Each structure stands twice: as C-alpha cells, then as structure tokens.
Amino acid sequence: MRIEAPAKLNLCLFLGPRREDGLHSLCSLFEPLALADLIEVRPGEAAAGGAVPDEVVCAAVEGDNLAAEALAALRACGWQHPPLRVEIAKRIPVAAGLGGGSADAAAILRFARDRNESAEWAPDLEEIAAELGADVPSQLVPALSLVQGAGERVERLPEPAPHAVVLLSGGGGLSTAEVFAEADRLGLGRGAAELDELADRLRAAAGAASSPISYAALLANDLEPAARSLRPEIGDALDGLREAGAPLALLTGSGPTAFGLFPDLAAAEAAAARLDRDDAIVCEAGRAPRAT
Numbered sequence: 001m002r003i004e005a006p007a008k009l010n011l012c013l014f015l016g017p018r019r020e021d022g023l024h025s026l027c028s029l030f031e032p033l034a035l036a037d038l039i040e041v042r043p044g045e046a047a048a049g050g051a052v053p054d055e056v057v058c059a060a061v062e063g064d065n066l067a068a069e070a071l072a073a074l075r076a077c078g079w080q081h082p083p084l085r086v087e088i089a090k091r092i093p094v095a096a097g098l099g100g101g102s103a104d105a106a107a108i109l110r111f112a113r114d115r116n117e118s119a120e121w122a123p124d125l126e127e128i129a130a131e132l133g134a135d136v137p138s139q140l141v142p143a144l145s146l147v148q149g150a151g152e153r154v155e156r157l158p159e160p161a162p163h164a165v166v167l168l169s170g171g172g173g174l175s176t177a178e179v180f181a182e183a184d185r186l187g188l189g190r191g192a193a194e195l196d197e198l199a200d201r202l203r204a205a206a207g208a209a210s211s212p213i214s215y216a217a218l219l220a221n222d223l224e225p226a227a228r229s230l231r232p233e234i235g236d237a238l239d240g241l242r243e244a245g246a247p248l249a250l251l252t253g254s255g256p257t258a259f260g261l262f263p264d265l266a267a268a269e270a271a272a273a274r275l276d277r278d279d280a281i282v283c284e285a286g287r288a289p290r291a292t
Helices: 066-076 100-114 125-132 176-186 192-206 212-218 224-230 233-243 265-275
Strands: 002-018 024-043 055-057 084-089 145-149 153-156 163-168 248-251 258-262 280-285
Touching: 002 100, 002 192, 002 248, 024 100, 024 192, 055 066, 066 084, 066 100, 066 125, 100 125, 145 192, 163 233, 163 265, 176 224, 192 212, 212 248, 212 258, 224 233, 224 248, 233 248, 233 258, 233 265, 258 265, 265 280
Parallel strands: 055 084
Antiparallel strands: 002 024, 024 084, 024 145, 024 280, 145 153, 163 258, 163 280, 248 258
C-alpha cells in the first residue's frame, strides 16, 4: 500500500503560558499541504533465523524515526498485524517546522486503524498519537483544524476554499526546543484568557469555509521573534514573500520555514519565479492527498 503523509502548515501560532508539564499552551490553525512524504507499506522480510521484525527504512533521517516509534507503540498495545516493511521517501524538508516526522507517524497509525481486523482491538489512537509528539494528534485526520493545549486538543473545521502556498525552507535544522527557550527568554506569550478569545475568533473565521487569505489580519505567529533571533535570515525570506505579492507571509510553527499564501497555484508559481530561490516549494494547501 502507498500512503501520502501530508505536511502541515501553521496558519498561525499563538503562544500561551507554560504548563505544569513544562509544555506551553498554544492556539493554532493547522492545514494540510499537497507536499507529502511517500510511504510504501509491504509485508516484512524474514531476517536471519527466520524472524520477521517490523522494519522502517528512511534514508533521509538518521537515528530514531517517529514512524518506527508509532509501529512499536501499536505493537505494545496489542496490534496483531503481520510484520511490515515501511519505506519512507522524504519530500517534506526535515526539521523545517512542517511536521514531516509527525505526518509519517500519523500515517502509520491511520494504516493500523484502517487495516484492523480484530473486533477486540480498539486502542485510543489519539492517546497514542499524543504520546508520540505534540503534532501527531492533528495529523490523524489531515484537515483544517483548530489545535489547542499542547497539541492534544484538535477540532476539525470546514474545508477551506482553494488556495496555494510558497514555502521557503531556509535549509531546515532549527531546533523547536531552542525556539521555545528563546521565546521564554524574550518574554513572549499571552495569557490563557486571550488564548481562549483568539480560539473563538479563529473558529468563527475559519468556519465560514473561506480561504485563509480572507482573514489574514487575524493570523500571526508569536514564535517569529524568537526564531528570527536565532536565524536572522528568516526576516529576509518573509520580506521576499511580501515583495513577491503574498497577501500573508508568516513563519510556520517554530520555523525556520517561511510561507506566503496566494489565491491559486498560478499566482504562487509566479511569485516563486520572482523570488528565484533554490529552496522555494510551491504547492496547493487545505486538502490532504489520499491513500492509493
């Protein structure tokens, strides 16, 4: 089976207080992108001695892989599917704030849900997803979503009108932990009451099923000053997107990827041509690819 694991875009990110568990409360709108990792799932191959373990192969990611952790978590809660070989072709830039690892893990959880043949096996996939990482729960059903808490509270919203994005990844490699630490150092963030008010406003704006461009004035990323402090060239990327005609240009997540929203693919492609940058990626937004 071939599965596409779509990247997620933070249309906004409002930073709230630090919680008792050390994580920050957040309020964000996530939407899926046509940009996606390609995952092929096949029967496992026998190793020496006849054992057939699960295997996850991803040449672009060294060390631990979140998709492998998702498989291990499924086995630990009793999933009895025959062993698998999972091959991941990375299309989503690594460590770019686009949720590539989380998308891969969520795709494995969706596969397990869809291929479950046991009436007795009914795990809480949302709980497993939350244990794997803050961005995984929202990717179980890739769709425009209002995300709150530390990522575990996910509310699906109506599919938006068609639009497109230009992504400038800047080479990736910006640590999420470092960005949040810098945000704390800079004293960034909002109170819990303001976060709740913003959630209500986002829900109402996105609920009209319009393009996010129509409510661009509401969208912001509170982590942008921290990310720019660590990676000043993010400011150049944002300025370039605005000069190229983006109605909205922001940082996605903790960065370092900057994005510009455009009304359609043609406008996004024209802007990317004006930017003339090797790291520019153009894709449709708001609708997730489907498994084949």
